[in-house]
Amino acid sequence: METIPTAIPLFDAVEYLEEGNAQVNEYLASLTLHRLDDAAFVYEYSVDWLLEQRTSENNFKTYRSELTTFLYWCFEIEKTSPLEVTRRSLFRYVEFCRQPPDELIAYFNTAQFKTHKETGERYPNPVWRPFLGRRQEGEILPYRLSEQALRTKLAILSAYYSYLIDEELTERNPARQILKSGIFKAGSQFQASGEDNENSKAFSELQWSYVMGVARQLAQDEPELHERTLFLLSLMYGCYLRISEVSARPGFAPIMGQFRRDSQTGIWSYQIPRSKGGKQRSVAVSKALLAALKRYRRHLGLTELPPPGDETPLFTRHRPAGRGRDAGIRNANLGIRQIRELLDDLFARAAMLAEAEGFIEDASEIRQMTSHSLRHTGITHDINLNQRPLSHVQADAGHDSIDTTSRYLHTSRVERHESAAGKKLDRLQELEAHE
Numbered sequence: 001m002e003t004i005p006t007a008i009p010l011f012d013a014v015e016y017l018e019e020g021n022a023q024v025n026e027y028l029a030s031l032t033l034h035r036l037d038d039a040a041f042v043y044e045y046s047v048d049w050l051l052e053q054r055t056s057e058n059n060f061k062t063y064r065s066e067l068t069t070f071l072y073w074c075f076e077i078e079k080t081s082p083l084e085v086t087r088r089s090l091f092r093y094v095e096f097c098r099q100p101p102d103e104l105i106a107y108f109n110t111a112q113f114k115t116h117k118e119t120g121e122r123y124p125n126p127v128w129r130p131f132l133g134r135r136q137e138g139e140i141l142p143y144r145l146s147e148q149a150l151r152t153k154l155a156i157l158s159a160y161y162s163y164l165i166d167e168e169l170t171e172r173n174p175a176r177q178i179l180k181s182g183i184f185k186a187g188s189q190f191q192a193s194g195e196d197n198e199n200s201k202a203f204s205e206l207q208w209s210y211v212m213g214v215a216r217q218l219a220q221d222e223p224e225l226h227e228r229t230l231f232l233l234s235l236m237y238g239c240y241l242r243i244s245e246v247s248a249r250p251g252f253a254p255i256m257g258q259f260r261r262d263s264q265t266g267i268w269s270y271q272i273p274r275s276k277g278g279k280q281r282s283v284a285v286s287k288a289l290l291a292a293l294k295r296y297r298r299h300l301g302l303t304e305l306p307p308p309g310d311e312t313p314l315f316t317r318h319r320p321a322g323r324g325r326d327a328g329i330r331n332a333n334l335g336i337r338q339i340r341e342l343l344d345d346l347f348a349r350a351a352m353l354a355e356a357e358g359f360i361e362d363a364s365e366i367r368q369m370t371s372h373s374l375r376h377t378g379i380t381h382d383i384n385l386n387q388r389p390l391s392h393v394q395a396d397a398g399h400d401s402i403d404t405t406s407r408y409l410h411t412s413r414v415e416r417h418e419s420a421a422g423k424k425l426d427r428l429q430e431l432e433a434h435e
Contacts, residue, residue: 248333
């Protein structure tokens, strides 16, 4: 009989999640080296998705449990990446959840992670199991999973895949395909946060003007705090950056030297040494972004433009870190959590101003935006407002396919009506009629 691999929890409680866990990191490193080369990469994005659920404790716990079970099945049972899961293979996951191996069922609730009494370190609880069974009068009952519970699982996975699509890691959502097939029609449909959000969230011109306007005003009023905010916003928008590309994380800390000048052409670009899938890319820097860089560096007391090999941290803390690997260090790059909180605060301020000036719907939409909306906005505006060629945007965005870039090409109903108004049914006939 085949031995069932041990399941370990992967995601700690929200207050510890971004600090990482040594045992989980060791597991992911081994998995990445020996079996699935994108395991750690997918995990990093999975953490980001879970952190977006931090405002609801119940959602976070539910999503965390489901994602842990699903990744265990992917990594250890199916031995594949979540990015390779298809509708057909996901049915095997459904059956796995309906009839899990006995070794993976616990009969009491227990924490996924615990704290070592002597060292204070967090560690995965070895007695935790992905499934919870029931006992009655000391007797183990057959494991059952209701159809409603299965729908909930699929809805959560659909939201997860919507996020992965939004992040351009995949183009398929096998969970949504199953849900829409009608197999699980009975009863009310649970919809997880983020599910069916197929349209990329991008700021409109008006909304973006409020965000940039607030950032400029803050930089003017409190330069010591917000010159950094203004440049961060400008960089992420101007170069379509993901939050992971401007944040400190294990193995990466952004520096000024990533801005580079071509000695032959004099053209500046921003180098991203490690992007999606471990690839490098170079993004063209506009004159406006170069001016923003000069302003930011003047504020920091640096030369206007970085010399070759400038290792000055790009975005440093304003006060020493209180916990984690950078505890007590001031001159350390901001992490994902700090940057996300900074941007969330900025968006909240912009929404308040828009609401105060009567733009209620726009304010509501601004509040729904995330850090990744900056990437979507930069790409959308460059294609639709700045009229940049799709191939140029594709290269700067790091898209593998022009089809991915084309999804940002938007045309309003009014524009479509205006362009269609003058269409002829028989062009030659009408030309002859006017002769």
